[in-house]
Amino acid sequence: MGRVSARRPPVVFLGPTLPVEEAARILPADYRPPAELGSVYRAARERPSAIGIVDGYFERVPAVWHKEILYALSLGIRVYGAASMGALRAAELAAFGMIPVGEVAEQYRLGLLTDDDEVAVLHAPAQGGYRPMSEPMVNIRATLAAAVREEILDADAAAALVARAKDMYYPDRDWAALLDHAADSEAAHLDRLRVWLPGGALDQKRLDAERLLAEMGRWLETGAGPPSTPAWPFEQTENWGELVVGDGHPPSGAAHGDRRTAGRRRGRRRKESRAVNGDGRQTISERPEESLPSRPAGTAIRAAEVPRRQAADIGDVRELERARRPVLIEGALDGWPALERWNPGYFREKVGATRVPVELYPSGSYYGSWVQSSLRMDRYLDLLTSPGEAERCYLAQAPLLDLLPELAEDLTVPGCLSGAPELGLAFFLGRDTVTALHYHSSEQALLCQVSGAKDVLLYPPEDHRYLNFHPWYSYRFNFSRIDFSTVSEGPGSPLRCTVRAGEALYIPLYWGHLVEGHGTTSSVTFFWQPTTGRTRPSPGMRLRSALGGVVRRRFVSPFGEAFNRRFGLG
Numbered sequence: 001m002g003r004v005s006a007r008r009p010p011v012v013f014l015g016p017t018l019p020v021e022e023a024a025r026i027l028p029a030d031y032r033p034p035a036e037l038g039s040v041y042r043a044a045r046e047r048p049s050a051i052g053i054v055d056g057y058f059e060r061v062p063a064v065w066h067k068e069i070l071y072a073l074s075l076g077i078r079v080y081g082a083a084s085m086g087a088l089r090a091a092e093l094a095a096f097g098m099i100p101v102g103e104v105a106e107q108y109r110l111g112l113l114t115d116d117d118e119v120a121v122l123h124a125p126a127q128g129g130y131r132p133m134s135e136p137m138v139n140i141r142a143t144l145a146a147a148v149r150e151e152i153l154d155a156d157a158a159a160a161l162v163a164r165a166k167d168m169y170y171p172d173r174d175w176a177a178l179l180d181h182a183a184d185s186e187a188a189h190l191d192r193l194r195v196w197l198p199g200g201a202l203d204q205k206r207l208d209a210e211r212l213l214a215e216m217g218r219w220l221e222t223g224a225g226p227p228s229t230p231a232w233p234f235e236q237t238e239n240w241g242e243l244v245v246g247d248g249h250p251p252s253g254a255a256h257g258d259r260r261t262a263g264r265r266r267g268r269r270r271k272e273s274r275a276v277n278g279d280g281r282q283t284i285s286e287r288p289e290e291s292l293p294s295r296p297a298g299t300a301i302r303a304a305e306v307p308r309r310q311a312a313d314i315g316d317v318r319e320l321e322r323a324r325r326p327v328l329i330e331g332a333l334d335g336w337p338a339l340e341r342w343n344p345g346y347f348r349e350k351v352g353a354t355r356v357p358v359e360l361y362p363s364g365s366y367y368g369s370w371v372q373s374s375l376r377m378d379r380y381l382d383l384l385t386s387p388g389e390a391e392r393c394y395l396a397q398a399p400l401l402d403l404l405p406e407l408a409e410d411l412t413v414p415g416c417l418s419g420a421p422e423l424g425l426a427f428f429l430g431r432d433t434v435t436a437l438h439y440h441s442s443e444q445a446l447l448c449q450v451s452g453a454k455d456v457l458l459y460p461p462e463d464h465r466y467l468n469f470h471p472w473y474s475y476r477f478n479f480s481r482i483d484f485s486t487v488s489e490g491p492g493s494p495l496r497c498t499v500r501a502g503e504a505l506y507i508p509l510y511w512g513h514l515v516e517g518h519g520t521t522s523s524v525t526f527f528w529q530p531t532t533g534r535t536r537p538s539p540g541m542r543l544r545s546a547l548g549g550v551v552r553r554r555f556v557s558p559f560g561e562a563f564n565r566r567f568g569l570g
Contacts, residue, residue: 015055056085102208452521463492
């Protein structure tokens with residue numbers, strides 16, 4: 001076993017707990033994004049002088065593995081943990097030599113804290129500096145304990161707030177939401193707390209992270225010392241071999257393993273071990289149409305223009321449907337107050353306190369994995385207007401009449417929908433967004449652009465064979481698997497158009513469409529079932545969509561509803 005080289009700087013995995021520029025003033029180090037499966041293994045292979053784990057991903061990607069921390073320790077590398085994921089792992093591996101630092105790690109080590117959600121936070125992506133968007137439970141506990149010590153609250157009121165916060169889903173935890181749900185009987189206590197919070201709140205995770213960096217710095221100043229020798233053997237396991245070989249390296253250091261087994265695994269290396277990004281997105285595809293040269297935008301594909309018509313020339317919805325092809329309608333929104341009113345300031349004033357379902361894309365790509373979280377509209381608007389963050393989040397297809405009825409008074413039903421059956425209405429608000437190519441199998445749509453502009457690429461039903469949709473049994477059966485950001489030449493005979501403020505686009509049944517917003521955009525989409533069967537495509541396509549719908553209703557939707565109830569998303 002070789003010495004740990006003092007020339008290599010320590011590696012620290014850091015995200016929302018402490019800004020890197022502030023951390024670097026405490027300890028010069030190689031700062032890396034929050035740890036995930038494989039991060040510590042790869043760092044250990046570089047033989048840094050020490051490794052510090054503060055933040056780590058979970059839920060959407062596999063979390064950093066205990067085994068890779070043991071691997072680093074087996075090489076004689078000191079590994080510290082504090083504040084967040086680092087505190088969890090340090091408490092679990094303290095007996096094996098990982099060094100827990102700070103109050104949070106100590107509470108986990110003593111069993112006073114046991115749940116992972118105590119340190120979990122919703123945060124902005126890397127471009128937004130990982131800015132926290134929710135309050136971790138450990139910070140709420142520490143702050144309320146301080147408020148009791150300073151006689152801002154009594155112990156019973158603090159305990160009630162702790163219990164209420166613990167019942168909240170972790171992305172929804174923040175002081176505003178917590179205090180807004182308090183009982184009237186607590187008003188006097190909470191008024192004092194609101195005044196005290198700006199200067200009195202404790203960020204325990206940050207304090208622990210700063211302590212970890214200081215302790216690492218003190219140890220390095222002493223000369224770092226020789227590598228430690230673990231009192232236990234590092235056991236090679238089949239799963240460890242999968243991680244090592246999947247990462248493209250043979251086992252090294254203390255983890256030699258069975259070379260014959262490793263060789264066989266190398267020979268039959270699963271393609272997904274190289275083809276899956278940290279967020280679950282495929283980066284090397286088995287499908288040639290998903291591996292084409294990169295291009296800047298989906299609607300750059302060569303396509304014919306969607307025909308235009310004046311709203312006054314369209315009598316009713318049957319006339320709109322008759323052509324069974326998309327139509328761009330000019331003047332469709334004439335008279336809508338929304339055209340003048342809808343902007344971030346208006347939304348903040350009108351519906352700022354309303355919680356809305358926001359899609360967050362940790363990969364930075366709208367073709368990647370996403371998670372939906374309930375945010376107050378004003379907090380979403382903060383994201384939308386912050387540089388570098390909004391491209392990773394989208395308020396998409398929110399039921400306007402149910403969720404944001406205050407905005408309905410700014411709209412009227414376009415005259416071209418006269419005679420349509422019952423209408424559904426969805427609200428969209430985002431910046432530089434992309435909606436992956438998909439089709440509607442039961443309802444037609446009228447996309448009404450209120451502010452900004454959107455480019456739309458449309459494919460007719462007869463081109464479905466080129467578009468690589470998910471299989472009929474998938475809950476995403478109507479979504480294409482093609483990442484159009486990598487396609488330079490599109491198949492089939494698509495149409496394209498740019499829908500500007502005040503215009504509307506009619507999208508018939510089964511027409512595949514990809515929508516890209518430029519800058520900050522807001523729009524609403526009306527949905528309705530066809531008024532005549534002549535808009536229906538072939539029996540085979542109807543059967544495929546019907547089967548997909550059965551799968552969604554019988555299996556996917558009940559599971560999703562149960563999940564939402566369990567985690568307070570419904």
